[in-house]
Amino acid sequence: MKAWVFGDNVDTDVIAPGRYMKYAIDEIARHCMEALEPAFAASVRKGDVVVAGRNFGAGSSREQAPEALKHLGVAALIAESYAGLFYRNAINLGLPALVCAQAKRIRAGDHIAVDLDAGRIDNRTSGETLAAEPVPAFLLQIVRDGGLLAHLEKRLRGERASA
């Protein structure tokens, strides 16, 4: 899994530009990050991770921001911190978002393995292991179910079966 590294305060207008918000997610995703890294959308591969500094996802409530990253195959986010609204959206879309104080130790192109349960980030390029903050169990369950929609679907199915 290759790391794509960005800085602080990456905003949702950069992740999912407003002028494409009227389209479906495949079109929005094509323009993901283009103001910062024009090659990103075309070059990112399934399983890659996005690494950032402080306050990743600042700005809008548009969940197409995490959705576009997930659509492009991004397997996890690693950042020093997230904008709170973006963080909730990432979890709700089933995109793991790890908080790691040492996120900036990761270099662009490093090979990264993420263990969500253990809250561990292995940098196979540098040999370093970084600790991520634990994710509350109920949020981890939403991510595991594939996001809040699938989570609710499971819950409602359970309620209907027991009714």
Next chain:
Amino acid sequence: MKQTLAQKVVARAAGRSTVTPGEIVTCKVDLAMVHDSSGPRRLKPMLERLGAKVWDPTKVVVITDHYLPEYDDESRKILRIARDWVREAGIDNFYDAQGICHVVLPERGHLRPGMFAVGGDSHSPTGGAFAAYMFGVGATEMLGVMVTGEIWLNVPHTIAIEFDGAFAPGVSAKDVMLFLIGRYGMDGGQYQAVEYRGPAIRKLPMQERMTLCNMTAELGGQTGLIASDDVTRDYLQREVEIWDSDADAPLLAHHRFRADELPPQVAAPHSPANTRPVSDFDQRIDLAYIGACTGAKLADLRMAAAVLRGRKARAKLIVAPASLRDQQTAEGEGTLQVLLDAGAELLANSCGMCAGYGQHQLGENTVAISTTARNFKGRMGAASAQVYLASPYTVAASAVTGRITDPRGMLQ
């Protein structure tokens, strides 16, 4: 246990007498607001997949504002879905082309002190001006609310921002927020509750308070709140409960400022945190934009008129009043005519250029000064455009001179 305003509202919604910052609670939602972009177009297919219905249509408010005026097949389709869905879902609280959701919601009397509310838009903290706990959520999280009527919350700490004295003439809520965002950064709010208080805040009219709470989004708070008082009552035109923090409730931080020392502020491209006093700028502009929930309410239009009366704009001046009702009031009292006489071009009562969703966008290399909330690269149009953020006073003064200008010498 002493509680802050935020804790009190959250505790009530969680069915508890008190709550502690950092604990996770489930709250019952009193009101859920959505607009055309994050609302029906995304909720409808998810509700259909779940075979679920809206938990309580009387608690849902739908307001169209992002894709108005419709200008192509996509925007027409998005609006049609909204109009069809409110009928199917039995939602009577539907405001179509009446203005921007954050302004229309309180204007039509949907907010009360002590309410716990969510909005499908990041500027939903605007509702906190009414001593409600209101914050923005994404569409899937809103789906959860629509199905269950509940939402989880990490009980916030409170950061108190206090202004003593009174703000100087020509200084507005927008200057306050640009100053605070510049000082504490876009994550200064730490996704906690930010409470604005003190004599200078008490003196602000309701729509100025809304601007404070609105831009708590750019300060990185989950919401902004202001205790209810006579100003709240007068705006809502009904008796209101007083919701306020206990005097010695524990705070995460307490910042105190002297209001009269604050000069007009301007945020340079491409961040609302890139703020300096207006006198620091020596900058030509092509376009002045007075628009958005945070910058084109009746109070904002009046500020612009106080500068523009009897003057002509040298730069291109575009005004998009935040609600139809505010525009009509401005028309009735002559405020709108002052703007038109200055050469303003009028756009529809919608989000307009602010988020770059519509047909009006900034062209390549345009230098603009704007009353909106965000000047992120490319947000309002071309990535090469340069957007400066400022108050309606400062934007109007800059429109007149064609340069970023301190409005304090131009007030009438």
